[in-house]
Ligand code: NAP
């Protein structure tokens with residue numbers, strides 16, 4: 067019988083305007099807050115104004131660090147850590163896509179531990195990270211309900227995550243209105259990330275009875291908005307469903323981790339500047355073909371939940387949403403496969419994933 071435990075300590079608050087309505091919860095986390103955002107979207111989405119209103123209503127003092135870049139680097143989180151050490155907040159409130167949410171987690175550690183950003187990868191800290199509140203403005207990473215922070219290391223020439231259980235945000239506010247202004251390309255890219263978490267989680271070696279429930283529900287929800295994603299016309303119901311599906315994806319990978327799709331996708335982002343979700347989407351068709359050899363019933367389940375007839379149709383939909391793969395040389399294919407093969411993500415994938423298997427997946431994609 068399978069042994070597993072289920073741990074999801076984040077209070078998830080779903081609904082419109084709940085950040086303002088439930089501002090009292092913030093007061094329980096302290097009287098000084100560092101807001102962490104990217105350069106423009108937190109403001110443009112309306113989430114920053116709501117956060118400021120919520121903090122002000124509770125008499126919570128705040129400062130803003132709004133310098134988070136996409137696919138944040140260790141240098142970028144170092145700057146945020148500096149800001150936090152000066153201001154000495156009691157908690158962090160991150161607003162944005164996965165990038166600001168992941169930086170919030172890094173800052174939560176750096177604020178109270180005198181370490182260099184690269185030491186985050188040790189996954190062990192003397193002092194407990196500050197509490198985090200997460201407000202997603204994309205529907206993709208699920209970072210608002212995961213203990214992971216994915217950072218870009220120029221020394222390692224890749225993206226790599228660090229994690230401790232205390233990095234699960236204390237509260238996640240899911241308000242679809244903050245995703246309303248997302249341009250179609252970012253909507254699709256991030257939706258592909260959410261789908262990849264759900265599917266990779268369901269196909270992972272570490273899938274459990276409870277992660278399966280989350281993945282199934284998430285894939286079915288996501289599927290209800292597939293037509294809108296393809297048509298490029300998203301209604302509020304679609305935005306809301308995708309946001310919830312994304313959070314279910316985050317909860318899923320909090321238990322299963324991700325698999326080879328993420329391991330290979332990181333090189334496509336690092337070397338070819340592809341957005342994270344798009345990189346995953348481009349690899350998903352081949353990934354499903356690979357898994358059909360190992361867990362055929364699970365692949366059949368995924369296709370059925372998505373309402374797609376076979377892997378060819380799935381691959382076609384992924385290409386339609388993600389666009390085209392950059393041209394890779396034979397050398398690049400070998401190099402990215404060699405980089406991915408040693409990762410935990412690959413270890414969580416079904417079957418025996420050798421460099422040759424990864425080269426084939428990347429080459430065929
Ligand atoms: P992102 O890098 O956070 O943001 C991408 C772009 O979207 C930015 O230009 C951002 O603008 C803009 N944007 C965000 N919200 C918007 C809105 N509501 N309206 C208009 N524009 C908006 O994208 P992401 O895909 O959400 O996050 C990707 C990162 O998360 C990657 O580093 C990935 O590795 C990581 N990730 C983490 C986890 C995890 O569990 N922690 C899981 C998967 C992926 P601004 O710069 O102005 O904000």
Ligand code: FE
Nearest residue numbers: 207259328342
């Ligand atoms: Fe991801």
